[in-house]
Every structure is written in C-alpha cells, then in structure tokens.
Amino acid sequence: xxxxxxxxxxxxxxxxxxxxxxxxxxxxxxxxxxxxxxxxxxxxxxxxxxxxxxxxxxxxxxxxxxxxxxxxxxxxxxxxxxxxxxxxxxxxxxxxxxxxxxxxxxxxxxxxxxxxxxxxxxxxxxxxxxxxxxxxxxxxxxxxxxxxxxxxxxxxxxxxxxxxxxxxxxxxxx
Amino acid sequence: xxxxxxxxxxxxxxxxxxxxxxxxxxxxxxxxxxxxxxxxxxxxxxxxxxxxxxxxxxxxxxxxxxxxxxxxxxxxxxxxxx
Numbered sequence: 598x599x600x601x602x603x604x605x606x607x608x609x610x611x612x613x614x615x616x617x618x619x620x621x622x623x624x625x626x627x628x629x630x631x632x633x634x635x636x637x638x639x640x641x642x643x644x645x646x647x648x649x650x651x652x653x654x655x656x657x658x659x660x661x662x663x664x665x666x667x668x669x670x671x672x673x674x675x676x677x678x679x680x681x682x683x684x685x686x687x688x689x690x691x692x693x694x695x696x697x698x699x700x701x702x703x704x705x706x707x708x709x710x711x712x713x714x715x716x717x718x719x720x721x722x723x724x725x726x727x728x729x730x731x732x733x734x735x736x737x738x739x740x741x742x743x744x745x746x747x748x749x750x751x752x753x754x755x756x757x758x759x760x761x762x763x764x765x766x767x768x769x770x771x
Numbered sequence: 772x773x774x775x776x777x778x779x780x781x782x783x784x785x786x787x788x789x790x791x792x793x794x795x796x797x798x799x800x801x802x803x804x805x806x807x808x809x810x811x812x813x814x815x816x817x818x819x820x821x822x823x824x825x826x827x828x829x830x831x832x833x834x835x836x837x838x839x840x841x842x843x844x845x846x847x848x849x850x851x852x853x
Contacts, residue, residue, distance in 0.1 A: 726780075
C-alpha cells in the first residue's frame, strides 16, 4: 500500500463509557493495524485522593466521545482511534480515562492521542467529585488524621466551562 | 410549551432531583430557560455563580437557540472529566 493511504475499510473506531475498570492493553489491541507503524496511548489516573466519583450525562457523553474519536481519526488520518471513560467510583491509582491512537507514523499518532484526551476533557459532559477519605463507623479520618464530617470530606472538582469552545469545535467538523 | 431540564453534579444535588419540567412561553430560547431555572429558590445562587452552558437534545446550544415543545435541555456546569 502506498505511503499515506489508509486501509480501505476506514479507521478502527471505538468509544465507551463504563463503570468497570479500564484496560489499556485491550484498548491498544482495538486500534492495532498492519498499516500502523505507531501506536500512542494515554491514561489518566486518580491521584492524591481516596477515590473519585464520576457522574455523566450518559447519553450525551457517549455520543460526544464517539464523535470526537471519529473527528480526530479523520483529522490526523489515523488507522485507529479509541477512548473509554469510567463512571462511578474510581479508587486511588486506577484509570479514569484511556485513549489510543494508531497511525502510519508517530507524529500523527501522538497528535491524535493528545487531541483525543484534550477534547474529551473539554467537551464530554462528565463531572467528578473528590472523596478525600472514606467515612468508617467512627466517622473516618482525613489525610492528616483529622476527623471528617460527611459534609467536609468531599467536593465537586472545579472544572472548566464546556469548551474551550464546543460550539466552535462543532463548526470545525463541518 | 413544556420542556424537560436535566440537572447534574452540584445542580442535581441542590435541587434534590435529576430533572425538572419547565413551562416556557412560545418562542422561548436557551437564554430564557436558564433564566427560568434561576428563578427557583434552590438553584438561584448556583445559576448566578456558575458559568453554565446548555445542551438541547444532547448538543451544545448557543443562548439564542430557539426551543420547542418536548425538547430535552441539560444545564451543563463546568466539566471535570478525565
């Protein structure tokens, strides 16, 4: 196959929201291709808190991530593009989001993976709440051992308004 | 016309429910719907303080977008996925 010509069947695309643990290996396998000399993956991982709780506008988030995957694959001429976001409770050290991009060469694969994660964070209607420590029968303890009240142990993470500008992003795809 | 408003995250918690039914005049826009939600005592402060965007039938919509009977609107507070 000549340089720059993708598989005639089109790129392999995958998008999913799930409450189950995420597998980077399984995601990478979905975008592998005999035409791809490069495969870039990214995982975003819970840090510095006991766990995160993710809430989504499920129908719209699933549609939005699928649209992002298709648009990024088209823009960077990817062989494959895939993304999964977890919802519900995600314990410390586990992945909340994973993406994978395969392409003929590394430039497109890196750029595609970067845009996948950036646009998912900016456009998918998903919100997270930090749980700093679990409340046990005695009320639980904070990171420094202080007692925690139910009201004081968690908060919604201050995020960005949708965008940078999802309306502009939508127009870009026309 | 009657539309459904979906609420998420801190808006859902403050309202104590995930959706509201809202009666709006004919010709109402996204801007009018946000203003109407902001009239509720429980949500007034959050609607005033948060940079809210609205999605209409699962697509982000500009403030001047006209609404129709049966539309599903979602009040989208700042995102924090990832």
